[in-house]
Amino acid sequence: MAKLWAIIKREYLERVRSKWFLIATFFGPVFFSAIIIVPAWLASRSKATSDVYNTVILDATDTGFGHRLAVNIAGDTTIAGRMPVVKLVPPSELTAAESVATRQVMRKERTGYIVVNQQTLAGESARYAGTNATSIADMAQIKNAIRNTILASRLEKVGLDNEKMKEITFIPLDFSTERITERGRAGSGMASVLFGFAIGFLLYMSIVIYGQTIMSGVLEEKTTRVAEVVMSSVPTDSLLAGKVLGVGAVGLTQQIIWIGTTYLLLKLRAPIMAKLGAPTVNFSLPDISLGAGIVFLLFFLLGFIFYSSLYAAVGSSVNSESEARQAASPLMIMIVSTGVFIQPVLLNPTGTMAKVLSLVPISSPIIMPIRMAVTGVPALELAGSLVFLAIGCLLALWLASRIYRVGLLMYGKRPTMKEMARWVSYAR
Amino acid sequence: MTEYAIDIVNISKRYDEHVAVRDLTLRVPKGSVYGLLGPNGAGKTTTIRMILNIIAPDTGSIHIFGRPSNDSKITERLGYLPEERGLYRKMQVRRVLKFLAELKGVRGSDAEKRIDEWLVRLSLKTPEKDWGLAKIDELSRGMQQKVQFIGTLLHNPDLVILDEPFSGLDPINAQALKDTVVELKQSGKTVIFSTHLMENAERLCDSVCIIARGEKVLDGDIDEVKEEHGQRNIALSLEGDGMAGIATILRDHSLVKRADDSNRFFEIEMAPGADPQALLRRIVESGASVQRFEMIQPSLHQIFLQKVGATGIEEGMSGNG
Numbered sequence: 013m014a015k016l017w018a019i020i021k022r023e024y025l026e027r028v029r030s031k032w033f034l035i036a037t038f039f040g041p042v043f044f045s046a047i048i049i050v051p052a053w054l055a056s057r058s059k060a061t062s063d064v065y066n067t068v069i070l071d072a073t074d075t076g077f078g079h080r081l082a083v084n085i086a087g088d089t090t091i092a093g094r095m096p097v098v099k100l101v102p103p104s105e106l107t108a109a110e111s112v113a114t115r116q117v118m119r120k121e122r123t124g125y126i127v128v129n130q131q132t133l134a135g136e137s138a139r140y141a142g143t144n145a146t147s148i149a150d151m152a153q154i155k156n157a158i159r160n161t162i163l164a165s166r167l168e169k170v171g172l173d174n175e176k177m178k179e180i181t182f183i184p185l186d187f188s189t190e191r192i193t194e195r196g197r198a199g200s201g202m203a204s205v206l207f208g209f210a211i212g213f214l215l216y217m218s219i220v221i222y223g224q225t226i227m228s229g230v231l232e233e234k235t236t237r238v239a240e241v242v243m244s245s246v247p248t249d250s251l252l253a254g255k256v257l258g259v260g261a262v263g264l265t266q267q268i269i270w271i272g273t274t275y276l277l278l279k280l281r282a283p284i285m286a287k288l289g290a291p292t293v294n295f296s297l298p299d300i301s302l303g304a305g306i307v308f309l310l311f312f313l314l315g316f317i318f319y320s321s322l323y324a325a326v327g328s329s330v331n332s333e334s335e336a337r338q339a340a341s342p343l344m345i346m347i348v349s350t351g352v353f354i355q356p357v358l359l360n361p362t363g364t365m366a367k368v369l370s371l372v373p374i375s376s377p378i379i380m381p382i383r384m385a386v387t388g389v390p391a392l393e394l395a396g397s398l399v400f401l402a403i404g405c406l407l408a409l410w411l412a413s414r415i416y417r418v419g420l421l422m423y424g425k426r427p428t429m430k431e432m433a434r435w436v437s438y439a440r
Numbered sequence: 441m442t443e444y445a446i447d448i449v450n451i452s453k454r455y456d457e458h459v460a461v462r463d464l465t466l467r468v469p470k471g472s473v474y475g476l477l478g479p480n481g482a483g484k485t486t487t488i489r490m491i492l493n494i495i496a497p498d499t500g501s502i503h504i505f506g507r508p509s510n511d512s513k514i515t516e517r518l519g520y521l522p523e524e525r526g527l528y529r530k531m532q533v534r535r536v537l538k539f540l541a542e543l544k545g546v547r548g549s550d551a552e553k554r555i556d557e558w559l560v561r562l563s564l565k566t567p568e569k570d571w572g573l574a575k576i577d578e579l580s581r582g583m584q585q586k587v588q589f590i591g592t593l594l595h596n597p598d599l600v601i602l603d604e605p606f607s608g609l610d611p612i613n614a615q616a617l618k619d620t621v622v623e624l625k626q627s628g629k630t631v632i633f634s635t636h637l638m639e640n641a642e643r644l645c646d647s648v649c650i651i652a653r654g655e656k657v658l659d660g661d662i663d664e665v666k667e668e669h670g671q672r673n674i675a676l677s678l679e680g681d682g683m684a685g686i687a688t689i690l691r692d693h694s695l696v697k698r699a700d701d702s703n704r705f706f707e708i709e710m711a712p713g714a715d716p717q718a719l720l721r722r723i724v725e726s727g728a729s730v731q732r733f734e735m736i737q738p739s740l741h742q743i744f745l746q747k748v749g750a751t752g753i754e755e756g757m758s759g760n761g
Contacts, residue, residue, distance in 0.1 A: 014542070014545070015543050015545075018539060018542035018543055022539050026530070026531055030530075232528065232529070233528075235526065236527060237522040237523070237525060237526060238527060238528060240489075240520070240522045241520055241522060241540065243492075243494045244492040244493065244515060244518065244520045245516075245543040245544055246515075246543060248494075
């Protein structure tokens with residue numbers, strides 16, 4: 013036991029001391045805060061920008077529609093510079109006026125121009141051209157303003173006075189969304205998808221990075237023959253176990269630091285957003301219980317054991333880094349193909365595909381936590397997933413330890429699959 | 441108590457169709473320096489790995505100091521230096537050594553003390569520079585070899601196993617290694633090493649075992665081996681360029697079985713029953729001027745060639761037999 017401890021300790025301390033670990037551990041939270049803050053900031057931008065004010069209205073209606081539209085776009089006319097410029101244009105000169113306005117936009121003097129004419133008055137069509145034509149929020153704002161102006165002109169025709177008109181057409185609607193699960197309301201839909209994505213991405217990256225760490229660690233011990241020295245002191249399985257546990261502990265340390273700092277960043281989010289000048293959006297986090305947190309860590313650990321033992325087997329069977337990369341490609345395919353399914357599962361977390369993927373040990377350590385983050389998962393499915401994954405881990409460990417103890421002592425050419433299958437049957 | 445450090449009885453190890461070690465029996469006396477000789481692929485490394493309990497024999501038994509080799513207390517009394525060497529490249533020297541010591545059951549402060557002693561002893565720690573605080577890959581190759589050697593001996597093992605210890609050593613480190621082997625023997629330790637360099641074995645070993653193609657060819661005390669397996673040979677050298685003149689004499693198979701040109705002298709193995717004096721007379725009669733004509737013991741190299749044959753070396757499988 014003391015010797016197993018020595019191996020775990022070495023694996024843990026050497027890696028935690030490395031620059032790479034410090035950098036990754038520090039940049040992790042920066043990355044996550046980017047994931048959490050940037051979308052929120054972008055969401056705040058979904059309110060129209062000041063670009064809409066810097067436009068020209070080419071009014072060919074000859075009814076003062078352009079001016080009323082400008083007032084409508086500006087909203088609050090007391091603020092200077094918010095009124096779009098209105099140009100009254102006879103219908104026959106509209107084409108020429110559009111060319112002039114286009115050049116203005118090209119010279120960046122204006123963001124764009126709006127064309128209103130008889131068709132607009134009839135409620136049939138209006139046109140906009142500008143650099144921000146792809147901005148959904150800006151376009152929605154302009155379209156709304158045009159609709160409201162048409163509505164106002166029609167109401168005026170029926171004989172409504174100005175005050176009444178404003179009263180009727182003023183609808184400052186704030187539309188917020190919230191998701192409902194079996195457990196009740198669970199924060200905003202967007203937050204929950206983002207959270208699920210963050211969890212999936214974190215698990216995915218951790219498994220890839222730490223799996224490869226184990227692989228190159230095993231390879232180093234093999235090529236330097238340190239493995240033989242260690243194996244002459246402790247049983248081979250202890251070396252493998254010490255490695256998996258030691259590196260697993262490093263991964264766990266990193267995740268706990270990441271989760272802890274991310275939690276802190278979330279707490280500090282409001283002040284940060286305020287500094288960025290973005291209004292604080294109502295963005296409550298999914299409510300994750302301690303139990304769910306423990307289940308997440310359990311999935312990380314089991315998934316890590318499953319993949320890292322297989323990575324260790326690959327590392328023991330090859331003789332160089334380049335051979336290792338090649339030999340590890342089946343594992344890489346297994347993980348990457350799981351990664352491909354992250355988005356579909358996020359979109360439909362209760363579908364058959366999501367259910368199947370969260371039972372198969374190859375994908376369950378990544379897919380199941382994602383499902384748990386975005387929707388309620390029945391206890392039976394959760395238990396099944398964990399049981400299958402645990403069985404998968406035992407199988408992977410059994411297979412890996414058999415390949416490992418033979419592979420570490422075999423130098424020379426890279427073994428074929430057939431040879432590796434035979435190693436499994438070797439006695440020690 | 442047993443008088444053997446290692447007692448191997450009828451061990452075999454087979455990989456698929458390839459038999460790495462076949463029915464090998466050998467005994468290493470306590471306190472001796474023992475050479476395991478053989479061409480590449482003869483089964484030396486496999487044998488050593490079985491002694492170290494890295495792999496288990498298919499059949500047969502191995503006892504070390506009277507205990508089965510898989511006894512965990514026994515592994516702490518063994519020190520092992522593998523053939524191709526290296527250590528964790530990015531790790532600090534002291535930490536590597538401490539790790540290796542812990543694997544052999546040496547505890548913290550005790551390990552620190554021993555590491556200091558060894559570093560000073562092999563001049564890796566001087567008042568100017570303490571290489572113990574450097575990382576392994578900052579060390580020269582020679583220094584790395586020293587560190588690995590410390591790692592092998594740090595826990596003060598009773599049985600030291602060195603796999604091809606001389607390969608890749610410069611003459612200075614090779615000499616240091618030989619001195620250490622002698623020191624170990626003097627302090628009562630048992631040393632077993634494998635090599636295909638017969639000269640080192642001849643100079644250092646009390647006993648040897650020659651194996652080829654997984655089987656034992658001969659073993660025993662080195663003087664007895666020479667006595668038993670070699671005829672008395674003759675070292676011959678002539679003044680000037682006289683060698684050409686006696687070529688016909690050396691080709692006479694009633695007198696000479698084989699003559700091995702060692703450049704500075706010929707090592708001549710007499711034909712069975714032939715009289716060395718008759719050979720000397722023939723040479724003198726041919727008019728050559730004899731500078732040296734001496735009855736010598738056959739070298740281990742000669743015995744090796746004779747028993748294993750040149751083909752045994754060439755056919756030896758490369759890698760890790």
